[in-house]
Amino acid sequence: MRALRAGRLLFAKDLRVLGRSRGLVAVLVGYPIIIAILLAIALSGGDRRPSVAFVNLDAASGRTVQVGDERLSIDDYSTRLEDDVDLVRLGPEQAEEALADGRVSAVLTVPRGFIADLQSGLKPPVLRLATNPRSPIEAQAIERNLESAVFRLNQALATAYVTQVLDLVDLIQDGGTVGIFGRSGTLLGLAQSDRELRRVQAQLRRDGRGALADRLEPLRDYISGVGSNLELAKPAAQAIASPIRLEIREGAPGREPLSALGIAGALVVGIGLVGVLLAAALLSAEREDHVLSRLGRGLAGAGTIVAQKALLAAIACTVVGFVLLGVVALTTSVTVGRWLLWLPALLLAGLASGAFGLLIGALARETRTALLAGLMLALPLAVIALIPGNDIAYWASALAGFGPAARTFQGLLVDPEVTASTYAGMGVLAAVALVYGVAAGVALGRRMHA
């Protein structure tokens, strides 16, 4: 009871002190929010076209491929890719240097024999994409862009090839002039062949050679069967050309695209910095005001002080988190739901970052040192938490709870259903909060009784 009462009194005191320190609050809360918004804009980048070096090693062949009525070259191919990325035509060495210098985000190479492979159909032609390992987030975006571009190109080629095959089927059925793969000639066609056979059979029967005419009947059955099967092949070929079609509808105008990664990044950085800096400042201020020795005489234990400040930091983080989510919901096309799940997620993320800040505050000798140390540790850890698919970055950032927070937030934003990994992320956040809370309590207890 006494600990609860002490915690409540110190909580109210901290609120009152913060209310009278508007400059400090502006720095502790305003600065992280500004950083978070800038990061969200940088990470979303929906309209930004990446710059990609284009290296054509098949240019010397000068070959083209005939697809239907069109004759395609590498230049036609690259022109189509320019719908998605800014292509910079370079030689192989120049492209490598440009990638290393960061002037381009990736290098797309057309290897020798690309057109020959495309034309022969014996093996699928391959494009090579090299991305900059130092920009994994951008690399992932470029991979997605080029995968999408290659898919659309493949679909266009497949459609052209299928159209060509269907024309050929019509030609086999109806006959006509052949012009495919560089060859030309006249084809009789199945229908005309059947008519010719019927005419020959009729003539033979008139000449009294009915037995010979009957022997031609299986040939007519064969022609009829082939014709029927070719009719069936037409819809099948159409289905192969476009097995699944995707209709894309443009979003409502006036809303900026903002990716889930951008929103999760903004939340992690915003909450991380608010929690760490606020908690570190609150605890180190107790020391700077010389009250720890007074409190440590049994008025408020280290555990009580740590718990009340962690709770205050968590509430501040939750408020900041909901404000950011509200801004996202009101100003972007991203749908933010699951508000009841966001509450524990934001509270736990705030508790974890707050506990991390309390440990810094308990170890630092003064508030300025605590804030500087908090900023130096929290900012890079929060940023590397946003590197996708990198376990080292995840576990490094998990030291301050940022990695699990990023995964939890992304899960709540994009997963069609809330998965076990989202709840596991919340569990890790609770564990991180507990570990740092206990460590901060031990460090503070040593300070109070040193």
Add this chain to the structure above:
Amino acid sequence: MAGPLLHARGITCRYGGVEALAPTDLRIAAGERIALTGPNGAGKTTLLSVLAGVRRPDAGTVEWEPGARDHVGWVPQRPALYPRLTVRENLRLFAGLEGAGDPGGAAEALIARADLGRFADRRASALSTGTLQRLNLAIALAGAPSLLLLDEPTGTLSPDQRVRLWAWMADLVRQDDMALVFSTQSMDEAARNADRVLVLSGGRLLHDGPAGQLDEAGFMAMVGDHP
């Protein structure tokens, strides 16, 4: 003078490998006024911190009269309070932390007792050194102490502020029959305001006797032999 309030036996403190306080025994009776004196680094603050419960001794025990341990007022050398809170808010907060049933009423009583009425709604950061020290002391009174421990309470005060502070403390001791232990570097201050004077040097208790027994020359000879 009443019976013993506390009995410390073999109190020993070390900072790293350095012995800050050699094994020390000390008895304090209710209502007694004790001055701890000695040069810088003598161990005065360390001994007071142990008695206040702020620092745990590396060895030794402190035995308290039943209930007395919960009624110790601690006045650290530097004011231990919240500068952004007003005088009234500081006193209300610490009265609440001490368990007062009516923290607001307790704060008003302390304001009246410390004659802080004119400054009650002023932030602590805006107080003069003397007024700040009175607030520092008033906070220590919030727990109705039977033992008041003061670490160099007049170290930063002007001569007139010292006189006023000691006059107020003399009244407090008389009214509440509380014991008083204070550290000072002034033999004169120790002789004027204490019944008993303890001399510490190099972490060792060199002298424990009635005030006036030891003069300035005797003190210098004592601490000179134990730098």
